Ligand code: ADP
């Protein structure tokens with residue numbers, strides 16, 4: 001395998017977050033809706049109906065191309081891509097051909113300690129097709145249903161140049177693409193629900209000078225399946241070449257359950273689609289001012305944000321990376337930071353305790369009952385010595401289930417830190433008497449013994465003592481023993 005050069009290029013479709021479809025006024029929130037309830041003569045392609053371009057879809061497609069550093073072509077032209085398939089009632093898809101919205105872009109991401117740049121070949125806008133339904137409809141054996149709700153949902157298609165050289169690298173590139181579309185708010189990028197779909201082209205070659213014959217793999221609906229499908233396909237292709245067989249250009253489907261790819265069809269060439277400019281949609285000239293206005297909406301992108309978090313808040317790269325992978329997590333962090341300005345401590349709490357609670361509830365941070373301000377308040381209480389870290393973990397758990405403030409939970413449960421010195425002195429005295437060996441160890445220079453003694457006091461007080469005060473009292477007590 002090491003004697004082969006792997007080449008991968010991605011084609012990614014993202015559903016754009018518009019409220020209505022690309023060329024009609026039908027709603028786009030089709031997920032979970034009854035089949036064929038979000039349709040009209042335009043998206044069903046009935047004779048005599050005419051498409052009208054949704055400006056918001058155009059804006060979001062342009063924004064995507066801009067965020068991927070593309071050169072924006074001054075004229076938008078839509079073409080008809082003709083093919084026959086039961087989920088495409090018009091018999092053609094409105095797409096773009098030789099004049100996409102953006103060309104010659106790039107996307108950057110960090111991979112194995114290096115900053116990689118993958119060239120973006122093109123970004124274009126097109127409409128989605130419907131969906132065949134094979135299960136759950138109570139249809140006669142051998143029949144399938146077709147749901148046109150998805151017909152005409154606006155998509156942006158992003159095509160990379162073949163600059164990727166391993167399944168891992170392809171996955172990282174896809175993760176970054178997903179994050180970029182989420183950051184700029186053009187798509188929710190959800191692979192499971194099909195709002196982000198990735199086709200991967202892959203070839204292997206014995207020489208780095210000449211790329212091999214590419215195979216297109218479809219039907220992956222998670223980052224993991226993109227990775228597995230590519231790894232499987234690389235192995236399969238190498239094996240064939242090793243046997244002296246040759247590869248031909250084809251489309252293959254990933255079978256998730258069996259972990260293999262299966263040949264679907266030979267690859268169509270552009271001429272098979274008989275592209276021609278859609279006579280119903282006139283070309284649009286993009287004014288500079290319009291492009292500038294759209295570009296102004298580009299928020300900070302994940303890589304820049306990661307670097308800023310590392311510099312501004314001195315977060316380690318790994319931690320900063322986990323935060324920015326999920327924009328809403330990083331937003332939560334920065335909101336909480338406004339009211340509790342200890343970035344490393346806050347970050348630790350987010351990446352351990354907060355994530356743990358979210359995982360246990362099976363929700364993401366946007367569904368959390370705990371607000372950034374509430375988390376900040378809890379951490380301030382620890383910081384002021386009002387409760388210990390151990391207690392705070394339990395309090396946070398309750399905050400997650402009840403949505404109550406830390407302070408309410410603490411007073412309701414009668415939890416408070418014992419910082420009354422008289423009371424603590426009593427406990428310290430007891431612990432010192434019960435542990436003469438540790439006291440002797442400490443006095444003979446073993447620092448560790450002190451931690452043990454503090455631990456014993458914390459245990460006696462069920463974690464409700466303020467460890468800083470315990471330490472002070474202990475040190476005073478031990479000094480008097482010398
Ligand atoms: P087509 O004209 O067949 O659609 P393109 O040149 O537009 O081919 O490329 C389609 C996708 O395939 C792109 O993502 C590109 O990066 C990728 N690709 C092209 N050639 C190869 C190859 N030899 N091996 C792997 N991927 C490739």
Ligand code: ZN
Pocket residue numbers: 021024025026038039040041042043044152
């Ligand atoms: Zn419609």
Ligand code: MG
Pocket residue numbers: 095126157
């Ligand atoms: Mg396409």
